[in-house]
Amino acid sequence: MVAEARGAGRTLAIAGAGSKAGVGQPVTADAAIASTGLAGIVEYNPEELVVVARAGTPLADIEAALAENGQALMFEPADWSRLLGSNAGQTIGGIAATNMSGPRRILAGAARDALLGVRFVNGRGEAIRNGGRVMKNVTGLDLVKLMAGSWGTLGLITEVAFKVLPRPETEVTLAVDGPGAADAAKLMARAMGTSAEVSGAANLPGPIAGRVLADGRAGRPTTLLRLEGFAVSIAERIGRLTPQLGAGHDIAQLDAAASQRAWAAIRDVAPFADGTETPVWRISAAPMAGHAVAADILGQTEGEAFFDWQGGLVWLRISGEDPQADRVRTSLAAHGGGHALLVRTGEDARARTSVFQPEPAPVAALSEKIRSSIDPDGVFNCGRRPFASVRRAA
Amino acid sequence: MNEIAFLTPDPDVLARREAIVAGLADLVPTEALVTDPRELVPFETDAFTAYRRVPLAVVLPGTTEEVAAVLAYCAEQGVPVVPRGAGTSLAGGAIPQEDAVVIGVSRMNRILEIDHDNRTCTVQAGVTNLAISDRVAADGFFYAPDPSSQLACTIAGNIGMNSGGAHCLKYGVTTNNLLGAKVVLLDGTIVDLGGKALDAPGLDLLGLLCGSEGQLGIITEATVRLLAKPEGARPVLFGFDSSEVAGACVSEIIGAGIIPVAIEFMDKPAIEICEAFAKAGYPLDVEALLIIEVEGSEAEMDDMLARIIAIARRHGVASIKESQSATEAAQIWKGRKSAFGATGRIADYICMDGTVPLGQLSHVLRETYRIVAGYGLRVANVFHAGDGNMHPLILYDVNDPAEAEKAELAGADILKLCVDAGGCLTGEHGVGIEKRDLMLHQFSETDLNQQMAVRAAFDPGWILNPSKVFPLSFSRQGAS
Numbered sequence: 001m002v003a004e005a006r007g008a009g010r011t012l013a014i015a016g017a018g019s020k021a022g023v024g025q026p027v028t029a030d031a032a033i034a035s036t037g038l039a040g041i042v043e044y045n046p047e048e049l050v051v052v053a054r055a056g057t058p059l060a061d062i063e064a065a066l067a068e069n070g071q072a073l074m075f076e077p078a079d080w081s082r083l084l085g086s087n088a089g090q091t092i093g094g095i096a097a098t099n100m101s102g103p104r105r106i107l108a109g110a111a112r113d114a115l116l117g118v119r120f121v122n123g124r125g126e127a128i129r130n131g132g133r134v135m136k137n138v139t140g141l142d143l144v145k146l147m148a149g150s151w152g153t154l155g156l157i158t159e160v161a162f163k164v165l166p167r168p169e170t171e172v173t174l175a176v177d178g179p180g181a182a183d184a185a186k187l188m189a190r191a192m193g194t195s196a197e198v199s200g201a202a203n204l205p206g207p208i209a210g211r212v213l214a215d216g217r218a219g220r221p222t223t224l225l226r227l228e229g230f231a232v233s234i235a236e237r238i239g240r241l242t243p244q245l246g247a248g249h250d251i252a253q254l255d256a257a258a259s260q261r262a263w264a265a266i267r268d269v270a271p272f273a274d275g276t277e278t279p280v281w282r283i284s285a286a287p288m289a290g291h292a293v294a295a296d297i298l299g300q301t302e303g304e305a306f307f308d309w310q311g312g313l314v315w316l317r318i319s320g321e322d323p324q325a326d327r328v329r330t331s332l333a334a335h336g337g338g339h340a341l342l343v344r345t346g347e348d349a350r351a352r353t354s355v356f357q358p359e360p361a362p363v364a365a366l367s368e369k370i371r372s373s374i375d376p377d378g379v380f381n382c383g384r385r386p387f388a389s390v391r392r393a394a
Numbered sequence: 395m396n397e398i399a400f401l402t403p404d405p406d407v408l409a410r411r412e413a414i415v416a417g418l419a420d421l422v423p424t425e426a427l428v429t430d431p432r433e434l435v436p437f438e439t440d441a442f443t444a445y446r447r448v449p450l451a452v453v454l455p456g457t458t459e460e461v462a463a464v465l466a467y468c469a470e471q472g473v474p475v476v477p478r479g480a481g482t483s484l485a486g487g488a489i490p491q492e493d494a495v496v497i498g499v500s501r502m503n504r505i506l507e508i509d510h511d512n513r514t515c516t517v518q519a520g521v522t523n524l525a526i527s528d529r530v531a532a533d534g535f536f537y538a539p540d541p542s543s544q545l546a547c548t549i550a551g552n553i554g555m556n557s558g559g560a561h562c563l564k565y566g567v568t569t570n571n572l573l574g575a576k577v578v579l580l581d582g583t584i585v586d587l588g589g590k591a592l593d594a595p596g597l598d599l600l601g602l603l604c605g606s607e608g609q610l611g612i613i614t615e616a617t618v619r620l621l622a623k624p625e626g627a628r629p630v631l632f633g634f635d636s637s638e639v640a641g642a643c644v645s646e647i648i649g650a651g652i653i654p655v656a657i658e659f660m661d662k663p664a665i666e667i668c669e670a671f672a673k674a675g676y677p678l679d680v681e682a683l684l685i686i687e688v689e690g691s692e693a694e695m696d697d698m699l700a701r702i703i704a705i706a707r708r709h710g711v712a713s714i715k716e717s718q719s720a721t722e723a724a725q726i727w728k729g730r731k732s733a734f735g736a737t738g739r740i741a742d743y744i745c746m747d748g749t750v751p752l753g754q755l756s757h758v759l760r761e762t763y764r765i766v767a768g769y770g771l772r773v774a775n776v777f778h779a780g781d782g783n784m785h786p787l788i789l790y791d792v793n794d795p796a797e798a799e800k801a802e803l804a805g806a807d808i809l810k811l812c813v814d815a816g817g818c819l820t821g822e823h824g825v826g827i828e829k830r831d832l833m834l835h836q837f838s839e840t841d842l843n844q845q846m847a848v849r850a851a852f853d854p855g856w857i858l859n860p861s862k863v864f865p866l867s868f869s870r871q872g873a874s
Contacts (some may be wrong), residue, residue, distance in 0.1 A: 143602070373851045
């Protein structure tokens with residue numbers, strides 16, 4: 001089908017279940033090709049810690065099969081469908097293609113770190129296999145990493161192999177009352193610097209804490225620190241961690257159920273999933289810089305922000321319709337750099353704005369060469385531009 | 395003997411040697427350029443010492459800009475370049491050729507920045523792996539990937555080979571612990587990839603570079619992730635009457651939700667060799683040994699070990715030795731860590747590096763014995779059972795050409811066996827020149843063509859580390 005399209009000079013838009021179709025510049029294509037027909041788990045032996053599945057397999061099916069065996073995808077894939085106002089489910093291929101990781105990324109790595117192998121169809125219509133289903137593999141070039149987070153611009157992923165791990169026995173989240181974003185960054189850095197193996201570190205300003213946490217803490221700024229594992233370990237680690245947090249903090253403990261609810265809300269950006277199209281940015285910065293980037297932007301424009309990944313992942317919503325890309329990217333550059341993805345915005349703004357972070361010209365040029373070595377005629381996902389270059393200043 | 399082929403040196407490049415050396419001398423300080431035949435000797439090979447070639451010249455730049463100037467010059471002159479860290483590659487990844495300039499990063503060995511709050515460390519590419527952990531240990535941090543050569547090997551080499559180590563079951567390999575890098579492209583362009591943020595934009599070029607065996611660019615700086623050091627670590631020795639039972643025990647430990655920080659396996663020949671050398675207190679009346687290490691506070695380790703020991707007992711473990719002190723723990727590891735050296739004292743050996751799915755370990759082990767016995771040789775097995783990375787050591791006599799050839803053939807058969815069992819040719823040593831010609835066993839021609847097309851996006855003329863990784867007869871470079 002791909003070879004035929006290429007031969008006829010046609011272009012194809014790749015889609016899974018469509019949960020993230022609203023991200024990126026609109027794709028212009030002659031036809032769409034969906035992976036949803038390529039469904040089913042191909043291989044899963046729990047003691048091997050690997051699951052192999054066709055790309056169109058619903059994520060929910062994978063998670064259910066893993067849960068039956070007490071295992072999980074440790075990178076904790078996020079679900080942006082409510083944020084983007086859709087009811088679409090997610091496919092495992094879509095998770096791989098967008099490198100979709102959640103709060104546990106700070107401890108357990110991203111989706112790309114767990115992705116062991118892929119099969120994909122390149123722009124020549126050839127079926128390519130790379131990686132495999134073993135934990136350690138340095139045989140040849142690691143095209144698996146290229147495919148992870150390529151947003152369908154290189155090829156059509158048909159099969160993925162993910163590393164899985166035992167699901168933690170239980171979890172507890174310490175909800176620390178107080179500090180504002182700058183002090184919270186320091187507090188989270190101290191927590192991550194202990195041997196407590198903190199697997200989630202987020203800071204929520206008061207109003208957002210009210211939307212995420214159901215208890216009486218609502219409305220007060222809160223820093224959340226998650227501990228997971230065997231109950232014995234968690235108790236030990238709380239004992240180790242608490243003295244490091246500094247005096248004068250009121251610390252509450254969220255039990256497993258409350259903890260799960262809170263982290264799912266943070267993971268899925270629930271505080272901004274309000275059915276609107278107000279611009280939402282996902283900013284990835286050095287953990288200690290996230291609060292400064294947000295303060296800089298919010299000093300110049302109306303909006304609100306909260307922080308995951310020890311402060312390094314900033315979820316920022318801007319009031320009004322203008323995503324203010326230049327302001328966001330200037331502030332980010334002024335605080336050590338990183339990248340900003342415009343996850344949600346209105347249709348018009350989406351077409352006009354660099355949704356993905358522009359890259360320095362030599363990097364963008366290299367990415368373009370790589371793209372054309374895999375999809376020489378630009379069959380796939382034209383228009384979506386995850387590697388556009390920085391516009392030269394006038 | 396089944397010699398690994400080298401490319402015929404380009405006579406045109408050889409004829410221009412003096413002019414090329416003069417050109418290099420204009421770009422770097424005198425002390426950074428090595429051309430004296432006696433001083434070139436240490437660069438003739440890496441840790442894959444069976445093969446040697448004297449390079450045209452060696453450059454040891456002190457700055458990224460010097461690397462850029464030298465690389466651009468070599469590219470313009472059509473002179474092959476072999477990037478080199480400390481030269482510890484076991485697969486011949488840094489072996490030069492007569493018409494190549496070696497660019498070594500060993501002089502670029504400064505730690506540039508330690509950032510505890512962001513938990514990162516930025517280093518020049520020639521810093522050794524262990525130097526990072528040593529530098530941050532007092533503050534309670536470490537750098538996780540721990541290849542056995544960590545005392546000597548450089549971060550540049552670790553990135554080039556995507557190195558692993560005994561503890562990667564829990565902490566991952568280099569690619570999982572690398573946040574950013576400064577890279578010199580073939581035309582001398584310097585690019586920064588990634589940084590202190592956890593996610594980078596665009597295509598994952600850093601992930602592609604990691605493990606590319608020096609064929610895409612030269613790394614001059616790296617930003618790596620630091621982790622908080624666990625409170626303590628404790629290994630336990632388990633002896634089993636059969637490898638199958640030991641394997642089943644590993645499966646059940648993992649199935650019970652326990653991820654130890656390391657699970658090392660040794661078979662009877664390996665136990666005997668290591669015990670004779672290290673006097674580690676290994677039991678000699680068992681068929682297989684597991685070293686399982688857990689981490690955490692004393693109470694956490696007690697809890698986890700109690701779970702592990704209960705599982706081992708259910709599997710009829712023959713002997714259990716818990717380390718009661720740091721000295722005993724070190725003793726247990728000493729035996730394992732001296733496996734290669736101890737083996738080298740009793741015989742010559744070649745070390746394989748295949749990886750298999752965990753469920754295939756017992757099958758592959760059985761077949762390995764059968765294959766090696768079929769060639770009339772002996773084998774000792776020590777490997778990372780937690781991640782399926784096997785290291786059969788095939789023993790032979792290097793002075794007997796017939797035995798040497800048999801050892802190589804047995805090695806190739808074992809690697810094919812690993813691939814056929816769903817694994818791969820190399821888990822951590824790299825392809826280099828050693829396994830180049832086996833690549834078509836793991837990949838189709840289409841797969842390799844796609845990899846080479848991506849390679850060509852960086853280096854269309856096959857200047858960078860040519861004749862490595864891809865089968866010579868098959869690669870564009872070989873064909874040209």
